């Protein structure tokens with residue numbers, strides 16, 4: 152059975168590590184924030200004091216560090232393992248650079264193959280061409296929601312973006328075993344990293360579009376005396392069965408969780424750099440900003 156380390160034990164890392172532990176895997180959590188580790192340790196989870204301890208005692212490391220908007224600032228951090236390109240400047244790469252360079256450094260003193268899995272949300276074109284020697288890297292974008300992270304994680308399709316065939320094969324084998332243990336029937340889809348990254352961004356763009364669409368439609372509904380919540384309740388179908396997110400985000404403050412605004416911004420800059428202006432998504436952002444100003 153593969154042993155797992157979680158590098159970055161916040162919303163995503165904390166949730167996936169807890170779910171893997173629940174299904175019997177050997178999981179070690181690591182984070183720069185000692186408070187997070189103390190909390191996990193106090194609840195019986197295994198934590199590592201150092202990155203070395205986490206990586207050297209496991210076979211697969213899931214990197215779950217933040218990738219916030221960069222807001223156009225020049226990046227100070229050195230590039231190690233991540234491709235330097237204009238695209239990689241559209242998100243703040245510093246957390247990922249630090250985590251990835253740290254793991255690669257530790258691996259210089261580890262015998263045997265190691266699989267690095269990037270769970271953080273990154274744009275297409277950042278990790279392609281990575282050659283880690285005796286370790287392989289895959290992209291495995293995450294779709295869970297902060298409100299129901301563990302429940303979402305064990306009920307969603309798995310997308311694996313492969314650069315290194317061996318690493319992708321190991322991760323696929325791991326998730327097949329995980330699926331057997333959960334007795335769920337989720338899909339495991341292996342593709343290239345650019346496609347995997349696009350699936351994640353387009354998924355969030357779709358959520359953002361629906362929320363802005365509902366906010367616009369709500370204004371029309373109000374003009375004709377129709378309750379927009381009833382309209383929305385009867386039309387929503389998507390990856391998440393619940394309509395709670397729409398109930399909260401539309402008719403309240405627009406989309407405002409941590410991921411939708413930053414991922415939409417990153418994707419818009421990404422398109423701009425490709426010489427394309429996505430009119431619909433630009434309007435999605437404008438509508439959301441207008442709604443936020445109004446409330």
Ligand SMILES: NC(=O)c1ccc[n+]([C@@H]2O[C@H](COP(=O)([O-])OP(=O)(O)OC[C@H]3O[C@@H](n4cnc5c(N)ncnc54)[C@H](O)[C@@H]3O)[C@@H](O)[C@H]2O)c1
Pocket residue numbers: 158159160161162163164181182183184187215216217218246249250270271272273293294295296297409410
């Ligand atoms: N929160 C969500 O609902 C969600 C859903 C899907 C994808 N994502 C993506 O997953 C990634 C992580 O998001 P999150 O919400 O879990 O962030 P978070 O801020 O909750 O957790 C990140 C953790 O990483 C730690 N960290 C930062 N640098 C580190 C390093 N070098 N080594 C070890 N630990 C380090 C931080 O201390 C923090 O505890 C982001 O790319 C985000 O876009 C988030």
